[in-house]
Structure formats: structure tokens, C-alpha cells
Amino acid sequence: MLGSGIIKGMVETARNFVGSYIDENRLVTVEYPEERLPLKEASRNFPFLVYDGDDAAKGLRCVACQICEKECPPQCIYIIKDTAKKPDYIGKMQLQPKVFDIDLSVCMSCQICVEVCPFEAIKMDTEYELSTSDRFEGLLLHKEDLWKSNQYYHKIHPTEAAEVDARLAEEKAKAEAKAKADAEAKAKAAAEARAKAAVPVPAPTPSPTPQPVKTA
């Protein structure tokens, strides 16, 4: 019958219309900003820098190695190295960034910087309400705007952050064990050397010239 297809379609639309009052699956609209969906754990938006401890400037994990700057496809990271060094999480002296800027208006949220960073220093944020009326400065974030604590990282990506922490702790333990082993080996080598030195050559005799005795 001519028109039966249209009627079938109409029935379908009506079912959806009525269904939207009773069926959760058909009522999918979320009234942003009054309502918000919870973010997925994996969701990503723009990068931020992680710091450990309470002092952001001191605890910044970034060592200004500039790998991310080189790898970022649209080249939106800008780093200047500082001349002073500070110890990193395993106690090695490392450089730190003097300037670390990310231009969010250029960043395409690709996460390549996170993947290439060997120091777990840069991670993806989930903050998305970033609109600003200032087209140039407003979206150019500096080191001070970018650093966020490890606790914050744990809050937004709990699983990933826990993995990262475990990895860092493992590395640290390894480094410490290595340092200890190194120290022991050094001590042993030194002791051996001393022992070796002690056998053929007699211990140096006290100097013949007596120290001047302080008199009262």
C-alpha cells in the first residue's frame, strides 16, 4: 500500500517520542552546564607538569631534557633550561626548566609528549572549561600554570598514577640498591687496596719531626 512505509516510520518516531519520557536509553540529552557526565578515567585534554611533595618548584619532575619539545607534532612546547641543578627522585643531579610554556591554542591533545617523556614528568589533564577572551596570552600557559601535584594526578587518573608511582618507586629502589652496592664495592675495593698496600710496604712510620707541642 502506498504510504505504508511512511506510516511505519511515523510509528517508530512516535515510539521514540513517548519512549523518551519513560526509557532512560531514549532520553540521552544531558543539560550541560547544569548537569555533567562523569569523566572517563582515560580522558585527556591538555598536558600538565607533575610535581612531587608540597613545593612545586622544588618537586617538579621535569628535567628539561627537551625530548617532548622535539617530538610534539605541532611544536607547541617551548623550553629554556636553567643553569642550576637539583636532585631528581633518585638523587641524581639534573637540570630543570627555567621556562616551560605550552600554547594550548596550538596543542592538539595528542599525548605524544606524555608517551615520549622518560621521566614521567608530563601527563594529560582532564580540565576542559578553559575558554578565555584573551586569544594570545590567555591560552599560553607557563610553568607556573602547568604544574600540578602528584595528588591531583592521582585524583584524575588513579590507575595510571598508581602504575607510574610503582614504576618510579621501583626505579628508586633499584638506584638505591645500586648506589649501596656501588658504595660497598668501593669500600671493599678501598679496603683491599689498603690491605694490599699494607703487606709489601710497611706502614709509613710516624714522621720523625715531632709536632710542636703546644705549651700553655
Add this chain to the structure above:
Amino acid sequence: MSVEVEIPSSKTYSVLPKMGPDGGVEGEVLEVAMGPQHPSTHGVFRMDVVLDGETVVKLKPVFGYLHRNHEQIAESTSYLGSMPYTDRLDYFCSLTNNWAYALSVERLAGLQAPERAEYIRVITAELTRLVNHTCLAGFLLMDMGALGTPLMYAFREREKILDLFEALTGARMMCNYMRFGGCRVDLPAGWLEQARKIVAEFPRFLDEYENLLTTNEILLARTQNVGVLPRELAINASITGPMLRASGIDYDLRKVDKYGIYERFDFRVPLGDHGDVYDRYMIRILECRESLKILNKALADIPAGPIIDPKAKIRGFRPKAGEAYGRIEAPKGELGFYLISDGGPNPYRYHVRAPSFINLTILEDMCLGHTVADVVVILGSVDIVLGEVDR
């Protein structure tokens, strides 16, 4: 002091003489520029059409408005660095773009994705196909004047799949997920259950969609025998994907190339026999149903294990000199990446064989003799994304 400013007259149409068979002027034809800011052109795309009354007598597609030097940029960034750019080719199907690119780099560097990664790739690619095909049907209907309803139903379902993508890759559309020799992250907890649920519910939506559209008389009147693409022309113009299969040619790279692990799945390749717009619509719905079969099996069989080849590396990736071509059956057709490496950190040559672009080249042949309103529908049925056409 006054300055004279000459405003260039922008001409959007011109009237040309119509020549009769004996060489004399018979009447007038109208040359119109459709687009680039025309809502029906799926982006910034222009068609210079010559109309005799309402009938199209000549059509010239003009593209390049969205050109952003993709290939040149890829040749100057690292191999990994152009992975996120491939997302932006066909921004509806970023995961299949990722796969095609990863596949050709894997061929170049001799990497092999592990079992689990292959399964993840199949699952995400087939989900992408569902998204693309249902939305395409929605857009096609929108081009016919069904403002919104079918498209919104398609978007409702697409949203669920995009949620899956977000939970897995972190982004809804620009996924940047596949890596050379595997995938970036493993599936999060509960993802497979969620995916199974969505796949199980999808046939119901397809039935609903078909109830709404497939037998609708207006749709039939607007699409049957419109924009017929003959078999020979389709082959000669190297058309691929649903467009080619709608003309009745059994050519699906998932069957022909058997890349990845596609030989393990049992599915059929739907074929049309008229090659008109209606066949192209129908093929897509049928392909969705076949994709669901693949998905059901893949979601049931996916093994545990590593997700990336241990030989793969993130920093300092330099494949040895050589060339490789990797192609997959993207939702729009054969998507291929041709790479030449000179041993350096970035490709010496990088070329994309974009299905939208090549499928668009026969637009004129399909449109001649039809009315302007049909041109819009025919263009809609080609399924183009300008990000991929212009690159």
C-alpha cells in the same frame, strides 16, 4: 582626503548561451557555483554546475579548500608524530586511519602486532564502521530534507560507541590509539562487557532505523534509479568501498587482502545490483549487520596477552630504508598509506590513498541528467569527508 576602494564584484553565477545540435544558439543555460559554503556539501567543497532549467548538463567538482599540507607535514615530522594527524583525515573514522598508517609502518619496519592487539584493532575498526555507516545514512536523509530525525537517532547510538572509544583511548574522535606494532594502552576494566552490551543492543537500533527508512516511499522515490554508477565505470575509476559494492562488484579488502586477522571471521560481503543511491544506502545498513557478526565473534574470542610488539620503540624509531604500502578496508573504501623510508627518523615520501577523494572523481558521471536536488543526494551517497579529500 578620500580613498577610492574598488570592491571586486563577486560573481556566483553566469548565464551562458545554449548551443543547439546545429551549432546555433537555442536558449540559455545557467552556470552556478554550489558551495563552498553550502550546507549540503559536507564541508567546504564546491561544485560548478551548468544547469539547463533544473537539469544538470555539466558539473565540475572543485576541492582544495581544506588543504593543510598533510603529506608534507608528515614528511617532516617523525613517524610517530604523524599518527595524530591521520586522525584528522577522515575525522569520523580515526581508528581505521590509525590502523592503515600503523599497518604500512609495520610493513616498513617488520613489526608484528600481537594477537590481542589484532583483536582490539578489529573491534575498534568495526565499531568505527558502525558509526560511519549509520551516520552516513542520517546525513543522506538530511540531504533529502529529513531534517534531523534519522541523524539524531544515529547520533544517539554513535554516542554510546564514542563513549567506548573515550574510555579506551581518552578521546572521542581524535583517538590517536594505534602504535607501530600494537596499540597504545590495554582495554580498561569493564570495557569488553560494555562493548558486548552495546553490540547486543545494536541490531534493535538497526531494525528501528530500517523501519523508519527502508520502505519509506519518499526515500524510495528520491533514491531509486538516481545517480546510477555502472559497473565498468566504477572499476575504471578505481572506486572502492560500499560505492563499488553497490554497483555489484565483489571486492572487499577484508576478504581480498585478509590483513590483520580477518580470515578468522565469517561474514558476507553485501552487493547491490543497480548501483543507485538506494543500493548505496542499503549496502551500508547490511554492512553494519555483517560488522555486528564480526564484533560478536571478536568480543567473545579476544585473548589475553601483550598489546605491543616488544621490538617496537617509542623514541628514536628509524625503520630501515625501503618502501611499503599498507591498505585496509576503511568504512569509505580502500585507505592506503604509501611510505618510502631512507633510514631517517621521518619518511622520505608519504602518500595517502584517500577513498573519499577517489570516489568523488566520478561525481559528474553520476549527476548528468539529474536535477539539482538530486545532485545533493548523490553527493551524500558518495560518503565524503573533506578532511580526507583535501588533506
